[in-house]
Amino acid sequence: MNIYEYGCITCQRLYDRLCDWNLYLLRGPIVQHKPPAIFIADSLGLDFLNSIATPVDTPVDWLDGGDGLLKWLAQAKLVPAAAIGELKARAMPGELDKVADQARALREWFRGFVRKHMGRPLTPKALRELGPLNRLLERDEAFSQITRLRHGTGDRLELRMMRRWRSPETLLLPIGESLAHFVCEEQFADVKACEGHSCTLIFVDRTRRRARRWCSMAICGNRAKQAAHRNRLKNRH
Numbered sequence: 001m002n003i004y005e006y007g008c009i010t011c012q013r014l015y016d017r018l019c020d021w022n023l024y025l026l027r028g029p030i031v032q033h034k035p036p037a038i039f040i041a042d043s044l045g046l047d048f049l050n051s052i053a054t055p056v057d058t059p060v061d062w063l064d065g066g067d068g069l070l071k072w073l074a075q076a077k078l079v080p081a082a083a084i085g086e087l088k089a090r091a092m093p094g095e096l097d098k099v100a101d102q103a104r105a106l107r108e109w110f111r112g113f114v115r116k117h118m119g120r121p122l123t124p125k126a127l128r129e130l131g132p133l134n135r136l137l138e139r140d141e142a143f144s145q146i147t148r149l150r151h152g153t154g155d156r157l158e159l160r161m162m163r164r165w166r167s168p169e170t171l172l173l174p175i176g177e178s179l180a181h182f183v184c185e186e187q188f189a190d191v192k193a194c195e196g197h198s199c200t201l202i203f204v205d206r207t208r209r210r211a212r213r214w215c216s217m218a219i220c221g222n223r224a225k226q227a228a229h230r231n232r233l234k235n236r237h
């Protein structure tokens with residue numbers, strides 16, 4: 001890949017994402033094999049925070065190294081497969097692991113920001129805390145291109161945002177962009193932490209009555225239902 005090859009960075013709203021956690025929970029954990037990363041937040045910025053979690057008993061960090069980071073980025077559809085393959089092939093030993101270290105540091109910094117502000121509207125005053133994210137964003141090498149969009153009713157031209165993937169550090173750029181979208185576009189008042197016991201997952205509540213309580217029914221919702229059922233039985237005797 002040369003610097004003129006790139007991937008599309010638009011159209012990354014992730015409503016169409018399917019989580020195969022149901023399957024994982026049915027089959028049980030596979031030893032030595034990480035389960036698929038969790039995408040339940042209804043916002044990619046928060047799912048980045050959810051890339052470390054304790055879905056069953058043991059904590060899993062999907063960004064625990066260079067390979068993990070690449071897999072998560074592919075699952076999140078943030079980096080095109082061709083760019084991932086090329087960066088992997090060109091990387092020096094340990095280079096991608098170092099980027100994963102940076103990604104984890106970014107994640108924990110952003111977790112502090114979200115936890116501080118979640119549950120109420122974010123005010124412009126928060127800008128002074130966002131320096132680290134703006135520093136990442138200013139390194140971006142995004143550009144636009146006119147491309148042909150294939151469509152059933154007839155092709156048309158479309159202006160698309162693209163990005164050069166020059167070095168392993170560029171892998172952090174689409175993450176930074178999704179965090180920035182989250183900060184500027186989401187309602188912080190609707191950001192909630194799952195009520196599940198010892199669950200650390202965070203999500204945006206988009207239900208009409210703002211009644212969402214769980215990361216997912218498959219993980220914490222069912223556990224809570226079962227616990228409530230056990231309590232009811234106990235109280236009957």
Ligand SMILES: [Zn+2]
Pocket residue numbers: 194195196199200201214215216219220
């Ligand atoms: Zn949960």
